[in-house]
Amino acid sequence: MPTQVTSALRRLAHTIREFTIAQRTVAIIGVAVLTLGIVALTFWITKPSYTPLFSGLSATDANTIVEQLRTDGVEYEITNGGGTIMVPEANVYDERLKAAAAGLPSSTTGGYSLLDKMGVTASEFQQNVTYKRALEGELANTIEAMKGVKTASVQLAIPKDTVFVSEKTDPTASVFIATENGVTLNDDQVQAIVHLTSASIEGMKASDVSVIDAQGIVLSAAGVGASGAEGKVASDYESRVRSSVQAMLDKVVGPGNATVVVAADMSQNSGQRTEETFTSPTDAPSLNVSFSSDATGGAAGGSSSSTGVLGPDNIAVPSGVQTSGTVTSQSVTKNNAINKVTESTTIPAGAITRQTVSVALNSSVASGLNIANVKALINAAAGIDKTRGDQVAVEVVSFNKVGAVQAAKALAAADAAAAADRTAGIIRTAITIFGIAIPATVALFLIARRLRRRNEEEQELRDMGELAEMRAMMNDQTMPIALSAPAPASLTYTQVPPLEPGDNDRKRAEIDALAAKDPQRTADFLRGLMDDRQPA
Numbered sequence: 001m002p003t004q005v006t007s008a009l010r011r012l013a014h015t016i017r018e019f020t021i022a023q024r025t026v027a028i029i030g031v032a033v034l035t036l037g038i039v040a041l042t043f044w045i046t047k048p049s050y051t052p053l054f055s056g057l058s059a060t061d062a063n064t065i066v067e068q069l070r071t072d073g074v075e076y077e078i079t080n081g082g083g084t085i086m087v088p089e090a091n092v093y094d095e096r097l098k099a100a101a102a103g104l105p106s107s108t109t110g111g112y113s114l115l116d117k118m119g120v121t122a123s124e125f126q127q128n129v130t131y132k133r134a135l136e137g138e139l140a141n142t143i144e145a146m147k148g149v150k151t152a153s154v155q156l157a158i159p160k161d162t163v164f165v166s167e168k169t170d171p172t173a174s175v176f177i178a179t180e181n182g183v184t185l186n187d188d189q190v191q192a193i194v195h196l197t198s199a200s201i202e203g204m205k206a207s208d209v210s211v212i213d214a215q216g217i218v219l220s221a222a223g224v225g226a227s228g229a230e231g232k233v234a235s236d237y238e239s240r241v242r243s244s245v246q247a248m249l250d251k252v253v254g255p256g257n258a259t260v261v262v263a264a265d266m267s268q269n270s271g272q273r274t275e276e277t278f279t280s281p282t283d284a285p286s287l288n289v290s291f292s293s294d295a296t297g298g299a300a301g302g303s304s305s306s307t308g309v310l311g312p313d314n315i316a317v318p319s320g321v322q323t324s325g326t327v328t329s330q331s332v333t334k335n336n337a338i339n340k341v342t343e344s345t346t347i348p349a350g351a352i353t354r355q356t357v358s359v360a361l362n363s364s365v366a367s368g369l370n371i372a373n374v375k376a377l378i379n380a381a382a383g384i385d386k387t388r389g390d391q392v393a394v395e396v397v398s399f400n401k402v403g404a405v406q407a408a409k410a411l412a413a414a415d416a417a418a419a420a421d422r423t424a425g426i427i428r429t430a431i432t433i434f435g436i437a438i439p440a441t442v443a444l445f446l447i448a449r450r451l452r453r454r455n456e457e458e459q460e461l462r463d464m465g466e467l468a469e470m471r472a473m474m475n476d477q478t479m480p481i482a483l484s485a486p487a488p489a490s491l492t493y494t495q496v497p498p499l500e501p502g503d504n505d506r507k508r509a510e511i512d513a514l515a516a517k518d519p520q521r522t523a524d525f526l527r528g529l530m531d532d533r534q535p536a
Contacts, residue, residue, distance in 0.1 A: 011451065011454055011455075011458075015451055016447075018450065019450070023443075023446050027443040029439050030442075033439075048075070048089065049088065049089045050077055050087060050088060052084055052085070053076070053085045053087045053092055053095055053096065054096075054099070054105060057083050057084070061104055061105035064104055065085055065099055065104055066085065068095070068102070069087065072091075072095070074091050075087070075088060080150065080180070083150075114130050115130060135156060135201070136153075136156055138200075139154040139175075139197055139200055140154045142196065143177070143193055143196070148183035148185060148189070149178075149180075152175065152176065154173060155173065155174045156171065156172075156173050156201065157171060157172045158171040158201070168203075170203055170204065170208055171201050171202075172204070172222055173198070173201065173204065173208065174209075174211075174212070175193055175210065175211045175212070176212055176214075177193070177214065177219070178214040179213065179214065185219065194211060210222040233266060237352070238262040241262045241382050242262045244381050244382070245260045245357065245359070246258070246260045248377060248378075249359065249374075249378075252377070253366060253369070256362075257361065257362040257365045258359060258361050259360045260358070262356070263356045264354075264355040265353045267351045267353050271347050273344070274342065274344045275342070275345070276341065276343075277342075277343075278338055279339040280339070281338070281339055284336065285337075286334040286336050290333040291331070291332055291333075292330065292331045292332075292333075293329065293330040293331075294329045294330075295327070295328045352388075353388065354389045355382070355390050356391045357382045357384070357390075357391075358393045358395075359374075359378060359392070360395055360399075361374070361394065362396075362397075362398070362399045363396050363397060363398045364399075366396045374394055375392055375394050378394065
């Protein structure tokens with residue numbers, strides 16, 4: 001381990017040993033919180049993303065697939081009461097291929113795979129039943145793939161084709177839906193199921209499909225053609241019309257000064273009506289004309305005959321002229337062209353038979369309004385049809401403001417309570433954050449201050465050592481020269497050996513570094529050395 005790291009760890013350990021009990025407690029809490037946060041973040045980042053491997057499994061298939069996952073060492077999770085197995089996304093396709101090779105899942109709701117198991121000796125009845133089961137299974141599997149649908153079951157009623165029946169009955173279907181916990185199918189999803197089922201069967205209409213959920217609620221009734229019960233269709237229409245009229249009146253008289261009530265009667269019967277209309281074209285030629293004549297002989301000198309043929313409007317027209325006792329009659333037959341129009345009308349369920357709109361206006365703001373104009377606006381906004389008996393009633397009355405004041409107070413109290421809850425949540429979050437951050441900050445501050453103090457002390461010790469070394473170096477450099485005189489004739493000089501060049505250079509470098517680092521202290525130190533060298 002490098003020397004710098006070792007010395008840093010040694011200083012840290014020494015600083016921690018000098019902590020008091022309170023400081024150690026705060027430091028331990030801060031380190032524990034930081035460690036837990038790092039561990040939780042690491043666990044969340046490294047956790048694999050799970051995706052469904054199989055859904056809607058039976059208990060036997062689920063147990064077999066779990067044993068296969070354990071053998072392969074693949075992590076898994078079981079949800080939806082054991083019907084769904086979740087595995088990491090990276091292992092989904094490998095495990096599906098292994099399960100398919102092992103023939104899993106073995107239990108199935110049917111589908112076109114039933115046709116693969118049908119032998120060549122199957123009777124016509126078996127073929128028809130197997131084909132119907134295959135259609136039901138495929139539809140159920142497709143519906144189960146929708147979001148929120150747990151299981152689905154489809155029952156088809158397909159009439160048998162025969163030449164002995166003049167009118168053919170349309171096929172019908174009933175769909176049973178079991179949703180996941182807390183999931184409710186909306187109208188768009190129900191309509192998707194209805195149209196998916198009706199479009200898969202030849203001759204089936206959307207009004208021939210019934211959808212029922214696990215609670216026994218009819219989501220779409222056969223013959224109605226709309227999702228929900230009969231009352232829901234009427235209430236949806238009433239709500240839509242009321243919203244339109246209310247929005248218009250709020251712009252005219254202001255919010256809160258008008259109230260609207262809509263009542264609609266809807267027919268739940270469906271059927272077909274055929275009408276034929278005949279008209280005579282003008283100036284049209286006859287399709288065909290036929291003539292016939294008849295001559296009859298009579299007695300000589302006899303009286304003339306006055307009989308004739310009845311013509312238009314039962315007026316007698318002479319049929320012939322008596323000449324020499326012979327009577328001749330003629331007739332003309334013309335077939336004229338006519339116009340024939342045949343209309344077939346399908347009457348769906350949910351048609352509006354009659355609706356009424358009641359509007360109450362606040363008298364305090366309606367004094368300057370033209371009630372006739374307001375009624376005309378309501379008629380246009382609600383789509384009033386007087387030929388079917390629709391009615392609109394507009395009355396100007398005094399509104400009771402006690403309920404409005406109480407409602408305003410209740411709304412204000414609810415808003416204040418919601419704001420207080422939000423504020424309390426923010427305060428709790430802030431307290432939690434500060435409760436974690438403040439001890440950690442205090443612990444880090446104390447540790448940093450201890451380390452800084454320790455570094456200052458060590459720096460002072462190093463400076464003192466450098467000063468001592470510099471003092472010793474100055475003493476060595478100012479050592480006097482020793483002289484000796486062995487003979488009076490000549491003088492011999494003896495000098496102390498000089499310092500090694502390497503040591504001298506090193507000390508000069510240290511002196512230069514100290515002078516560059518702290519010139520003032522170096523000058524004081526040198527001044528003190530010079531004072532010490534001066535004789536007393």
